[in-house]
Each structure stands twice: as structure tokens, then as C-alpha cells.
Amino acid sequence: MRVPEDLWVVGYDDIPMSSWKLLGLSSVRQPIDEMARLALEILRARIEDPDAEVVQKRFPTKLILRGSTGDSPT
Numbered sequence: 109m110r111v112p113e114d115l116w117v118v119g120y121d122d123i124p125m126s127s128w129k130l131l132g133l134s135s136v137r138q139p140i141d142e143m144a145r146l147a148l149e150i151l152r153a154r155i156e157d158p159d160a161e162v163v164q165k166r167f168p169t170k171l172i173l174r175g176s177t178g179d180s181p182t
Contacts, residue, residue, distance in 0.1 A: 139167050
């Protein structure tokens with residue numbers, strides 16, 4: 109199989125290695141720092157009040173196109 113001619117490959121978290129020219133891995137980028145900060149806030153609140161309401165939060169993501177997908181701009 110050939111990437112991206114026969115198969116598209118997409119990673120998740122857009123780690124720095126994804127952008128290496130050799131890999132050119134398309135990836136989904138997430139706001140990891142913001143997610144970790146909020147997780148700690150929620151954990152602290154839950155420790156202080158075990159009956160606290162469950163918190164759900166959606167974070168924006170961004171698809172970063174690279175050479176591992178056929179519609180890549182590079």
C-alpha cells in the first residue's frame with residue numbers, strides 16, 4: 109500500500125514528530141495545555157466536594173493536513 113495514494117493516515121494530538129518532513133503525518137491538533145489545566149481544576153473541585161456536579165467540556169480541534177493525506181497542501 110502507498111500513502112497517500114492508496115491509504116490516508118491521520119494521527120491525533122499533533123505531536124512535534126508529526127511535522128517532520130520524513131513523516132509528514134496529517135494530524136488532529138487539540139489544546140492539550142488548556143485540557144490539562146481544566147482537568148486539574150475539576151479534580152480539585154471534586155476533592156473539595158465529592159458530590160459536585162459532573163462537568164463536561166468540549167474543546168476546539170483543528171485538522172492539520174500534511175503529506176499522509178491526498179488533499180495535503182504540501
